[in-house]
Amino acid sequence: MWTAPTADPDADLEHALGEWRRYRRRRRIAGVHWVDALYQAYITALIAAVALYLLTGVVGDDRLAPAQIADVVRHGDDWLGVAVALALAVGLRSGCRGGPLALERAEVRHVLLAPVDRTTALRGPVVRQLRFFAFVAAVAGTEAGVLASRRIEHHAVVWAACGVVFTLATVALAYGAALCAAAWRLPSPAGTGLGILASAAALAGALDVIDASPCAWWGRIGLWPERFDAWGLAAVAVSLAVLGVGLLRVGDLSVESAERRSRLVGQLRFAATLQDLRTVLVLRRQLALELPRVRPWVRLPVRGTDRFPVWARGWRGVLRWPIARVGRLVLLGVGAGLALRGVWAGTTPLLAAAGAALFLAGLEAVEPLAQEVDHPSRLAAVPGRRGDVHARHLAVGVGVMAVTCLLGAAAAVLVEPSRAAVAVAAVCVVPAALGGVAGAVTSVLSGAPDTEDAGWSLVPPEVAGMRVLVRSVWPLVLAVGGTLPVLAARAAADGGGSPWAAAGNAAVGVVIGFAVVAWWVRRRDDLHAAWKAALDQAFPDKRPRSEEVAGG
Amino acid sequence: MAEVADVADEPLEPVLRTVGASKSYGDLVALAPLDLVVPEGQRVALVGHNGSGKSTLLRLVAGLLELTEGTIEVLGVPAGASDARAVVSFVPDDPVLYDDLSVREHLAYVASLHGVDADLDEFDDLLERLGLLERADDLPARFSRGLRQKTSLAIGLARPFQLLLVDEPFAGLDAPGKEALLELLDEAHESGAAVIVATHDPLYVERVDRCVALRDGEVVHDGPATVENVLQLVGA
Numbered sequence: 022m023w024t025a026p027t028a029d030p031d032a033d034l035e036h037a038l039g040e041w042r043r044y045r046r047r048r049r050i051a052g053v054h055w056v057d058a059l060y061q062a063y064i065t066a067l068i069a070a071v072a073l074y075l076l077t078g079v080v081g082d083d084r085l086a087p088a089q090i091a092d093v094v095r096h097g098d099d100w101l102g103v104a105v106a107l108a109l110a111v112g113l114r115s116g117c118r119g120g121p122l123a124l125e126r127a128e129v130r131h132v133l134l135a136p137v138d139r140t141t142a143l144r145g146p147v148v149r150q151l152r153f154f155a156f157v158a159a160v161a162g163t164e165a166g167v168l169a170s171r172r173i174e175h176h177a178v179v180w181a182a183c184g185v186v187f188t189l190a191t192v193a194l195a196y197g198a199a200l201c202a203a204a205w206r207l208p209s210p211a212g213t214g215l216g217i218l219a220s221a222a223a224l225a226g227a228l229d230v231i232d233a234s235p236c237a238w239w240g241r242i243g244l245w246p247e248r249f250d251a252w253g254l255a256a257v258a259v260s261l262a263v264l265g266v267g268l269l270r271v272g273d274l275s276v277e278s279a280e281r282r283s284r285l286v287g288q289l290r291f292a293a294t295l296q297d298l299r300t301v302l303v304l305r306r307q308l309a310l311e312l313p314r315v316r317p318w319v320r321l322p323v324r325g326t327d328r329f330p331v332w333a334r335g336w337r338g339v340l341r342w343p344i345a346r347v348g349r350l351v352l353l354g355v356g357a358g359l360a361l362r363g364v365w366a367g368t369t370p371l372l373a374a375a376g377a378a379l380f381l382a383g384l385e386a387v388e389p390l391a392q393e394v395d396h397p398s399r400l401a402a403v404p405g406r407r408g409d410v411h412a413r414h415l416a417v418g419v420g421v422m423a424v425t426c427l428l429g430a431a432a433a434v435l436v437e438p439s440r441a442a443v444a445v446a447a448v449c450v451v452p453a454a455l456g457g458v459a460g461a462v463t464s465v466l467s468g469a470p471d472t473e474d475a476g477w478s479l480v481p482p483e484v485a486g487m488r489v490l491v492r493s494v495w496p497l498v499l500a501v502g503g504t505l506p507v508l509a510a511r512a513a514a515d516g517g518g519s520p521w522a523a524a525g526n527a528a529v530g531v532v533i534g535f536a537v538v539a540w541w542v543r544r545r546d547d548l549h550a551a552w553k554a555a556l557d558q559a560f561p562d563k564r565p566r567s568e569e570v571a572g573g
Numbered sequence: 574m575a576e577v578a579d580v581a582d583e584p585l586e587p588v589l590r591t592v593g594a595s596k597s598y599g600d601l602v603a604l605a606p607l608d609l610v611v612p613e614g615q616r617v618a619l620v621g622h623n624g625s626g627k628s629t630l631l632r633l634v635a636g637l638l639e640l641t642e643g644t645i646e647v648l649g650v651p652a653g654a655s656d657a658r659a660v661v662s663f664v665p666d667d668p669v670l671y672d673d674l675s676v677r678e679h680l681a682y683v684a685s686l687h688g689v690d691a692d693l694d695e696f697d698d699l700l701e702r703l704g705l706l707e708r709a710d711d712l713p714a715r716f717s718r719g720l721r722q723k724t725s726l727a728i729g730l731a732r733p734f735q736l737l738l739v740d741e742p743f744a745g746l747d748a749p750g751k752e753a754l755l756e757l758l759d760e761a762h763e764s765g766a767a768v769i770v771a772t773h774d775p776l777y778v779e780r781v782d783r784c785v786a787l788r789d790g791e792v793v794h795d796g797p798a799t800v801e802n803v804l805q806l807v808g809a
Contacts, residue, residue, distance in 0.1 A: 023699060023757055024764045028659065028688035028733040037685040045673060130669045131728075134636060135686035136659035276653065277639045315600045343599070 035141045038132065042145060073164060080168045090173055094247050099227040101240030105191050106223035109236070110216025112195035116202025117212035118308055119278025122146055123286035129279050140272030147200070147271055154192045162188035165243075175246040186257065187243040193260035194239070200267025203274045209309060210345075282308065299391055299465055302384060306346075313341040331410055335389035335417030346385060350425050353382040357453065358429025358446075361507045362436050365445070372508065376460075376501030379426075379453055383461030383500060386421035390414035391465045411466070412543040415458060422454035429453070444521040445510045452531035456503010459538040464496035466545065499538065503531055588613045588660075588736050588767045589634060593643030595790075596629050603629040605790040606643055611769065613735065616762050618778045619771040620803050621787035627771035628666065630787070631738045634769075635663035647736060659687065662734035666741040666771075668725035672714045676705055676724050679713065680731040687732040696731045702753045703727055719745040730757060737761050739770045743777070755780070775800040 085093065115121045124133075124146060132142050166184030170177035202212050219236060226234035238256035245253060285308045292300035317340035321333065360375035384391075390411055393400060400407040430446035506527035513523030541548070589611040596604040604626040611617055619627045632638040634645055636653025647657040674682060677693045677700075684691040700706045703723045708716070713724040722745050729737065739758070743751050755777065762768050770777055778784055784798035786806040794806045 022763070023702070023730065023760045025662075025730065025733050025761065025766065026684060026689045026691065026695075029690060030688070032685075032688035032690065034686060034688060041682050041685065045671075049673065125671070126669050127671045130637075130665070131671075131683050132686060134658055134661075134663065135683070136655045136688075137686055138655070275639060276637055280637060310598065312599050312601065 034135065034137045038137055038142055039145075069160070076164065076168060077171075080172065082171050084174075085172050090247065093173070094244055096227065097244050098237045098240030099223070099233065101187065101243045102234050102236035102238070103220070103223040103227050105194065105239040106216075106219040106234070106236040108191050108195040109198055109219050110213075112197075112199035113202050113207070113212040113216045114209075116199035117207050117209040119203060119275060119282040121196060121199040121203070122150060122274075122279070122282075124279055124283045126280070126283040126287070129276065129283050133276050133279065138272065139274075140269070143271045143274070144268070147268065151192075151196055154196060155189060158188035158192040159185050162186070169246075173247065179246045183243060183245045186245075187239065190239055190242060190257050190260040193264040194256075197260065197262075197264030197267040200271055201263060203278070204267065204270035205273075206275055281310075298384070299395070303395075309345065311343050311345050313338070314343055315341075317341045329413075331413040332416055335414055338389045338392070339417060339421060342388075350382055350385050350421070351428055353378045353385075354425035354427075354429040355432040356429075357382070357426070357504075358431070358433035359436065361429070361449070361453075361504055362433040364504070364507050365433070365442075365511055367511075369508070372501055372504050375453075375504045375507075376456070376497060379422075379457035379503060380460040380464075380497055380500035382425050383418065383422060383457030383459075384464065386425070386458060387414070387418040387461045387465055389417055390462060394465055406543075406546060408543040408546050411462075411545075412539055415462065415539055415542065418458045418462065419454055422457045423450060426450045426453045426457070441514070441520055445507065445524050448521050448524040448528055449504075449506045449510070452506050452528040453503045455531055455535040456500050459503065459535050460496040460498075460500030462542060463499055463538065466542065467492045467496070499534075502534060506531065587611060588615075588648055589769075590646045591630075591634075591643065592645075594630075594633060594640055594645050595642045596626075596633060596638060597641045602790050604633070604787075607792060609785065609792075609795070611736075611767050613767055614762065614765050615767050615783060616758075616781040617767070617769045618781040618784045618803075619769055619787065620773065620778065620784060620806070621771075624789075625787040626790040627787055628740050629790075631663065631740050631769065631771055632665075634736070635661055635738055637663070659733070660735040662729045662732055662737050664726055664729035664737070664739045664742060666744065668713075668721040670713045670721060670724060672712065674712070675710045676700065676713050676727070677709045679724060679728055683728050684731050689732060691731075696727065699727055699730060699757075702757065704750055704753065719747060719750065722746060723750055726754060726757075730761065734761075735766050737766050737768045739768070739772075741771055741773075743772060743774045751776075775803065778803050 112121065122143065124143075128146075133139060162184035163181045164184075165188075166179075166181030167177050169184070170180040173180075201207075219234075222231065222234040223236040225231045226237055238252045239260075241248075241250040242253040242256060244250075285304050289301060289304045289308070292304060317337065319340050321337055321340065357375045357378035360371040360378065363371040364375065393407075393410060393414065397407070400410055403410065427450055430450050434442045434446050506524040509527035510520035510524035514520040587610045589609065591607050591609045593606040593608065594604065595602070595606045607630065619630065621627050629638065633640060634647065634652050636658060639653075645652040647661055650656045652661070670679060671682075677696070680696045680700075681691050681693050684695070697706060697709070700709050703726060705720070705723055705727060708720065713721055716724065722742070726739075726742060729739070737758075742754055742758075746754060758768055758770065758777075759780065770781075772778070778798065778800055783796060784794065784803060785792060786794035786798070786803065788806075794802070798806070
């Protein structure tokens, strides 16, 4: 008869855990081949060298004039404070989602469910992760310090030392905040809100809207060689205090969040490695516990929807979106609008930011279509081409994006209201929406497993590599394309022409471009079949092995 | 219904007590407020449809999930607290195992985390009964679903416990494995532990003292039940 073993009441469980962890680490290290380790070191050194080269090129070597140095001293701390605030926001968000640790799933099940002191059990993984972040921060701080010494007086060692203190203090603050948020079970909206508040305050300080933000204290550390400030010391003390509290409370983390995180983060990293944006998006939603609402915001009538089932299905899904997704879409829309306002004012590179925001919003907007793509077997049972169903889904995506872009247009106009701004914004709403949807739908469909894709295995690796690159960048290019009417309007306004007319002409081009994308969505399978047939005809001896087997 | 123990005759110390215990995800209710008392040494079958709340209840008791409302106590201490973790053994329906530990090492590791100073061959009897002895030095991460399930069961039994929670243990097991498991669960019960098994398997329902049926997160039956009762209750 089996009886459960008896526990020794005097057993030192934490010591046993430590022994087993050491045993596993020794075995893992013994399993690493020295060639692999050398290769990893080589790749890391190569990437670091390329990054240093590029940064040196960006920063330049010319000494700054005294007036420029005064400007750096006056505003530098505020801008460094923005970086600190962003790091803090990332830390808080991570902590609210069970981070910053992403434990091995078996550790959650077997160690955190054992009567081992959790603070002791988690200290090891926390210290290892913190050590890694501190190393990266120290390297970055040193590099920034050396680069700063080339433009401003003082010895490189002094700048590097201050750079290291600044980055380490930032990491300590962000990591400590993440640990505290996890230990105190800070709700996600509260963590996100605090992060946004800190970032907004830091940005307002940098733009001189307010005198200074608290995050500028950390920024002052980075400027110590030029002007020593005791507030920097206070920032270091605060960072250490936050980190200390976080380390002391690490055992209070939510096991539920830790398990969810351990399950999803591994998949998330794998999907990111494969550049599978759709999977990353879905897993990120699961990590944030972003579930559809049980009760829709508005209940659609059942009668009358049978004539347009795809349209009705799309809106039913959209009307169950959780508040977080709606809020994200509003933020992305407003962000795109403000970036385009910046383009209108003359900052052309903001087109990329606007395009990226529209692309991300588009990925949310085409969710009903993306779900069809996630489950290809559903449409396999439906008579007709799946492309027809996919194309019909575009209408809902465009509708959602039109509303989003309308909010963006309102935000852009409110910055500095004028009749011209209203006219241009009104013209640009539809093309921006179409660009976002075009980019998103291209990304979603291109990332999907393709039943007719066998032909691509026949092309040379160089061509396949280019294809991968184009597939990664092309959706973003399409989204940026939707913002070109703003550029056209600006050019017309600068040349004394009618901006809204120029925007209208460019908008026609965008609409035509979207029609081409919609046609591609509808006829994609036919195009792939034709391409495969052409390749088979061109290379009759190079059929994939799987086909030969299948064909007997 | 076979061997129904009359627990009313002799009140036993509750090993598990839930009061208004509920779990929700936003507006989705996974487990409606539940009051449940399980005395020491009782065998309980937890039955219900997929999504009825069985796994949620077991995970709440194990401390893997956090309550939305109510309380759960194991031997008088809140579920998930250190003292509760020392006496609750949870065997999940999704075995989670280390990639780099063999079956024997898994058992010795988990046992040592519970204060059992065990040699690597300490649990060979248990492994033999589950048909795992020949694979004891292999890495279970590479096993089939059934063998992983057996490894998970062995881990759950290789440590001290007074409350054994087993989630869908028969899924993926071959006939000898199922028989061995039924015997081991009986022996765990005979040694004084309370055993709660979430299952759809009528064979186990016939062996238990009590059957708790859940439907959509709510208890629709609590007490002795025949297989026919259970099938009727959960509509299987």
